[in-house]
Amino acid sequence: MHAIHTTDIQSWSTSEVPVSQRFDYFADVLSSALVPMGVEIETPSRTAFHAEMTLAELGPMAISRQIGSAHRSYRRATELSRSGDHSFHLIINLMSGWTLTHCGEIRLAPGDAVLADSNFGHELHMPGRYECMHLKLSGDWLRRWVSEPSVLVGRRIPATSSWGRALTAFASQLSPQFLVDSPLPQSLLADQVGALLALVASEFGGAPKKASRGDAALRERIHACVLERCMEPGLCAVQVAEALGIPDEHLHRALSAGDESFGELLTGTRTGIALRMLGSSIFRRLSIEEIARRTGFNDATHLERTLRARTGRSPWQLRGH
Incomplete structure (x- = not known):
């Protein structure tokens, strides 16, 4: 996919490259824009594969919106060894159900979210057409809001929970284009995400207390x-x-x-x-x-x-x- 740069937004689409190159291009984009990962095809033919992604920076985080065809992505020993700085990844499902194996296996329905840790492997299965928001968060920044991110890592954040609903409703609106057009300071938007994550952590049992x-x-x-x-x-x-x-x-x-x-x-x-x-x-x-x-x-x-x-x-x- 050819990257199209504006002042603040990067966009990719497999429609911009020859059909025979679409799948390999998608795998390269995910690895370079997010974290190193491998991808396996789910469609009968690579030529039927399609994906689009837009991405913009929001201070300590990078926010992307993705749509595309069925596939599996994974992070195993090879991909983990190529990782850079420690990061966390808030993924919000906007469309069809899919499963994630990451410190356990969970299934996410539309509206649910999950927080992933780049230090651990994963297996993500998108069995059909999908749409999601992906917030890549700096590890140092997240710990300012959630002192022990392990409270959230790998756990389904259901759209039906009180603060989970607020988090996913807010974060799902943070499209790259919205970030560019927003009348509010970007630092304020980032702080809102951090505050909502802290409230979700509290709802899930709070930051771990000293074990009794x-x-x-x-x-x-x-x-x-x-x-x-x-x-x-x-x-x-x-x-x-x-x-x-x-x-x-x-x-x-x-x-x-x-x-x-x-x-x-x-x-x-x-x-x-x-x-x-x-x-x-x-x-x-x-x-x-x-x-x-x-x-x-x-x-x-x-x-x-x-x-x-x-x-x-x-x-x-x-x-x-």
């Missing part, structure tokens, strides 16, 4: 329950909280106090068991599909995506084949 003995004891119970039930497909925080006889907000608060999220704990537990099974001769006769089933993953493909995102290696490589 009660928090530590509850975390141990949560860990034990997740270890016992992690092979159940679709296991969620509400089910674990019900099994422990506590409100789910208490579960999230206890995990946040230990710098954890439920999604990260569940995926980490499942991944740890899968790694031990892949490395053990006892389970050598089990297929990768069966190992995926026994550890709670949807299928072998889901297990492979998670292992590649976390280790940079496939199940077959980890098994030594």
Whole structure:
């Protein structure tokens, strides 16, 4: 895609390049404008692929609006090693549902948002045509507003939550063209995003407090329950909280106090068991599909995506084949 520069806006469109170059161009644009990442095609032919993106700077953040065709993007060991300064990425879904594996797996409906951390790998699956807002945030700037961003990283920010609704409604209006035309100072707009993120963090349980003995004891119970039930497909925080006889907000608060999220704990537990099974001769006769089933993953493909995102290696490589 050829970049078209105005004073403040950069725009890209695959329609500006030959059909045969569109997909590769899109992959290069994402890596150069956001963070290094790989992309896999979802459409039957690369020639059917289309994408557009506009981007503008807003002080400590870069804001882009993207539309395009189905694809997968990922950040594995190779992409992580090429990353520059630490950054966070607030992604707001404006159109069809899609999934993100990043410190756990979540599905975002239209209007939902998620905060991603450039220090961790991800697997993003856009199964159909999509539209989203992407706010790339400086790590130092975000910590001025949210002292422990891990409270939010990898967790779905639902459009139905009180401050989540306010955050996504405001941030989704910050198109690059709006930033250029806005009558308000850009610093004020950036501060509004920071304040709303702080309020969402507070709604999710607040910045982690110094862990108490009660928090530590509850975390141990949560860990034990997740270890016992992690092979159940679709296991969620509400089910674990019900099994422990506590409100789910208490579960999230206890995990946040230990710098954890439920999604990260569940995926980490499942991944740890899968790694031990892949490395053990006892389970050598089990297929990768069966190992995926026994550890709670949807299928072998889901297990492979998670292992590649976390280790940079496939199940077959980890098994030594």
